[in-house]
Amino acid sequence: MDIVVLIGRILFSALFLASAVGHLTQSTTMAQYAAAKGLPLPQVSVLLSGVVLVAGALSVLLGVWADLGSLLLVAFLVPTAALMHNFWSESDPQTRQTEMIQFNKDIALAGAALMLFAFFAHDADLGLTLTGPLFPL
Template identity: 70%
Template sequence: MDVLVLIGRVLFVLLFLGSGFGHIAQRKQMVEYAKFKGVPLAEVAVPASGVLLLAGALSVLLGVWADLGSLLLLVFLVPTAFLMHAFWKETDAEAKQLDMIQFNKDISLAGAALMLFAFFAYVGSDLGLTLTGPLFSLS
């Protein structure tokens, strides 16, 4: 089971690693898009969210307080869904459809991150192939 969980962790964080890197490497373009979407303090929010994404993803990937890493990803995903993908505000049918897809993706991934948090916090140190045990305990 340890190997299956490790493979799942790797697959789960690929999206977040790429996105976190993009928030930092393509900061200027992402700040402009965030401003267009009405994100307050976009100049600060974009690089900060990139760091949040990278920290959460690396935590889950490496198994260093993976429960905390899961919560960091959750903290990114929920506000992002509502701020960046507010499909209910769109009037263009194509833009509305794209935002609805992205909103649903973010909410679904938030659910997965919440389940990962519970999994890591409940199983604790019994889960192999991690560098540390969880920071929180649900058992």
């Protein structure tokens, strides 16, 4: 079972690590998009969110306080869904549909990250992790 959990952690973290690379290497382009969405301090927001993504994804991947890493990903995903993919404010049907898909993806991933939090915080003997939970339940 430990190897199955590890494979799941690798697959889950890969998405966030790839996104973090984009945030940190293409921050100017991403900041322009964030500014168009009305985000304050877009350059700082993009870089900060990239750091949160790296920290959360590596925490889950490596099993270093993976419960905290899961919460960091939730802290990224929920505001991102609401602020960057606010489909309800789009008038173009195709743009609205695209933003709704992205919103739903972020909310679903936030739900998965919350489940990971509960899993990691509840079970101190996860196997194949470097540390136990920071917030044991």
